[in-house]
Amino acid sequence: MISPHGPSAAQGIHTLTLQNFRSYTQLEISPEGHNIICYGGNGAGKTNLLEAISLLSPGRGLRRARLSDMRLQNSATSRWSIGAHLNSPYGRIDLSTTAQCDTMKERRTCSVFGKTEKTLSALARHISLVWLTPQMDRLFSEGMSSRRRFVDRLCVALYPSYNDLLTTYDTLAKERLMALSTAPDPHWLQALEQQLAEAGLRICHTRQEVCYRLNGQMAQRHSAFPQAMLHPGGDADGLLSMSPETALIFYVDKLSKSRSLDHTHQATTFGPHRFPIDIHHVDKNLAATYCSTGEQKALLLSIILAFTSLMKEYSEGVPVLLLDEVIAHLDEEKRAHLFQELWALQVQIWMTGTDRAPFLTCENHAVLYHVEHATLTKQHAMHQEFMRL
Numbered sequence: 001m002i003s004p005h006g007p008s009a010a011q012g013i014h015t016l017t018l019q020n021f022r023s024y025t026q027l028e029i030s031p032e033g034h035n036i037i038c039y040g041g042n043g044a045g046k047t048n049l050l051e052a053i054s055l056l057s058p059g060r061g062l063r064r065a066r067l068s069d070m071r072l073q074n075s076a077t078s079r080w081s082i083g084a085h086l087n088s089p090y091g092r093i094d095l096s097t098t099a100q101c102d103t104m105k106e107r108r109t110c111s112v113f114g115k116t117e118k119t120l121s122a123l124a125r126h127i128s129l130v131w132l133t134p135q136m137d138r139l140f141s142e143g144m145s146s147r148r149r150f151v152d153r154l155c156v157a158l159y160p161s162y163n164d165l166l167t168t169y170d171t172l173a174k175e176r177l178m179a180l181s182t183a184p185d186p187h188w189l190q191a192l193e194q195q196l197a198e199a200g201l202r203i204c205h206t207r208q209e210v211c212y213r214l215n216g217q218m219a220q221r222h223s224a225f226p227q228a229m230l231h232p233g234g235d236a237d238g239l240l241s242m243s244p245e246t247a248l249i250f251y252v253d254k255l256s257k258s259r260s261l262d263h264t265h266q267a268t269t270f271g272p273h274r275f276p277i278d279i280h281h282v283d284k285n286l287a288a289t290y291c292s293t294g295e296q297k298a299l300l301l302s303i304i305l306a307f308t309s310l311m312k313e314y315s316e317g318v319p320v321l322l323l324d325e326v327i328a329h330l331d332e333e334k335r336a337h338l339f340q341e342l343w344a345l346q347v348q349i350w351m352t353g354t355d356r357a358p359f360l361t362c363e364n365h366a367v368l369y370h371v372e373h374a375t376l377t378k379q380h381a382m383h384q385e386f387m388r389l
């Protein structure tokens, strides 16, 4: 299924279609793999659009919303769908995802080239998505779960099978908790804990590897944004410093000793779903939690820029970067630096903002759309020569 848009076409989303998704009854746009900037007033439909793209990866998308909340409200429809034709180095790839919201159990499925896949992880093998939204500013102040989710998403973008690993881990943890409520066969329980520990350790190792690569990337990048350092801390640190055999024995022992506690709390008290992820501002030698809001925003940008370079180099899928309202709080100089670094990444970027003016210098690098009432109108750029052509 090689398309007329061969390997030489700009890589990224060629055509995007939405049906009954949030404020969009129907939408089709074709940025042809180029960068795209959507500007428009509040409530126009900009974040909805990025959210739709974010659902071309496994997980709950950039708002972590329920499937039924993303369905076009006040309509008879019970399903929404998102489709994309991707320009990849191997030609065109057709992806789609559909959510069915009328049953008791809401369900999202995906297909590649029209063939339904077993799991949503299949999407991550074709497109590698990373995003930055205003809500992510809270990454440093909220509890650890949002940081873990953030790092886990980065892991999925680099290693699509990591998503299956997370699912396996959750399933095993649930099975163990159920087993603890009954009087299980001790051998079976032991085997279950062994598998859970193996999955938990693989999660720790993948997080460590992705953080390590990301730190390396930030250390070597020349960026106007500060260098960050990510590190799986707490018990993960301890486990990762042991030999694999010792770590497994330690982990299994820990699970075995916490059976009664876990049964009482109906929760697994030890494991990567509880381990912290430390993030530091390197130059200030300070935990990101203690940095100012501005510094935290700059750290996040730095992480996302470095991670996008990593995706470009290593991910299986076509890398795509989604930036929602990121320029809103940057001064003119910082904005110029950001744009310069973004275009240098040479991956498709979808960016939003409320006004056109701050994007004036971008018109040689991106297709501009004005968004109003869930309708996108392409704006004519001053020059038609795109850097990524």
Ligand SMILES: Nc1ncnc2c1ncn2[C@@H]1O[C@H](COP(=O)(O)OP(=O)(O)O)[C@@H](O)[C@H]1O
Pocket: 021, 022, 023, 024, 040, 041, 042, 043, 044, 045, 046, 047, 048, 049, 069, 070, 071, 072, 073
């Ligand atoms: N499920 C839904 N069905 C219909 N409209 C929705 C749904 N969810 C959100 N909306 C509407 O979508 C509009 C655009 O939202 P959004 O994309 O967040 O705007 P913005 O352009 O400010 O980012 C809002 O007016 C909101 O009420």
Ligand SMILES: [Mg+2]
Pocket: 046, 047, 048, 324
């Ligand atoms: Mg918005």
